[in-house]
Amino acid sequence: MNDFQALKNVQSVNSTPLSNKSSLQATPKPPSFAATNAVFIGRSIRHSLRNIESLMMAIMLPIMLMLLFTYVFGGAIDSSGNYVNYVVPGIILLCAGFGSSSTAVDVATDMTNGIINRFRTMPISSISVITGHVAASLARNLLATCLVIGVALLVGFRPNATFIEWLGAIGIIILFILTFTWLFAAIGLVTGSPSAASGYGFALLFLPYLSSAFVPTNTMPSWMQGFANHQPITPVIETIRGLLMGTPVLNNPWWAIGWCVALLVIAISWCILAFRKNGGK
Template identity: 45%
Template sequence: MSAKSPAVVMLRRNFKHVARNPTSVFNAILMPIIIMLMFVYMFGDAFSVGVDYIDYATPGLILLAVCYGLGGTATAVNSDMTKGIINRFKVMDVSRGAVLTGHVIASVLTNVVSIAALIGVALLLGFSPAASFPDWLGVAGIVLLLAFAAGWLTVALGLAAKSPETAGMAAVPLVMLPFFSSAIVPAEKMGPGLRQFAEYQPFTPIIETVRGLLNGAPETGTTLTAVAWCAGIAVVGYLWASATFTKRA
């Protein structure tokens, strides 16, 4: 792909916007680390999970890190739409795919930086995965697939919102959903109702897949369920984003 192609130009533009926004950097990179320190040092001893809590929590916190920067992506997408920048791109004959894909890839790259920082801190805190090299490749694949899927869904939410403020709020359910999964504690330790919700919502099989890979013991059934959820979310997000962009632009 040429360095001057519309997709690369849009990616460079969006990534620079993220890097220059302290709030986005804090939410995407520093907040997951703060949450890790809080749960491991403040609450870790309160949870009985059968293994060192840092080993249990890290897979869930990796997936939580994917979601923490989504509010900034939704706000950026909506700002482009509501401030007329999209119309300027249309005059410049920049394709719809380049505009939307630029936001998605910028979100994925931000997630890569965030997760790398989070894993580095986890290793300093005593995280000791048993994953082999193929297992790590599997972790990378699942995390990137989720980041891609969540990116498209977030772009769709940003396009559908009426203002940048409501766009940021629209991403809040995606940020909160991992907390109601097996990320922090096993689903079976939750109360009735919440336990069933945690077991059947999309983040739990994704987290359990990453946890199994990091433990060196992946489960095929859980992995297939996780991939199916990610693929479904990506398709829904892409179709919704494309339709909304066409309608509003």
């Protein structure tokens, strides 16, 4: 069953003709917001499962980076062998960033291949196609994050977090993934092609390298420390590291939540305005 037929089926279920004559004259009720989003989420998940190369790259690249930093650079950075415990929180966010970046390409593809014009002719909220991509990306990235953590445990990652601290860390990771996915969706909406969306979105993936993900910020040049300490990624990483490894979190959780919520509001607003500017509804 294709996406159009699924939406039509939802629409027909919501209509209640009383007779054959009245059914010809009755105007079907539009599908509900929840039903429309369910169809688009299913569509995006199916597309993700069919794009095996992109899914594997989103999973394998962070794992390869973790092995690289642990076994190649780790001895030079931390000769005690505990570098894996330091670097895993940063790798988790890097994994989330790489996984979310494909959303920009997916959204740009939908905006340029004509499918959105077809959706706009239907009695639905066509912006649900964006929420479908976001929800599918969230599910895909959570799966990738679980695999990355599993590999990290195999190579020596030893968190000492309690159950509540694990829940807190997972909550911060979900909020971060949601924020960056909406940001990438907005990039996909305002760029003119999938290749441009990929290029612009890639710029966001440099932020973890300019944070405390791989080395403490106090080891950086003084002119770089100001940016590294006050950009959004650093408090998120320090919060996850503190929850999982027991390092001091200080006021980093509040900064992490504040940054993510502010960027999330900006990204969602940006998406809505960009979609309407392109004639969406």
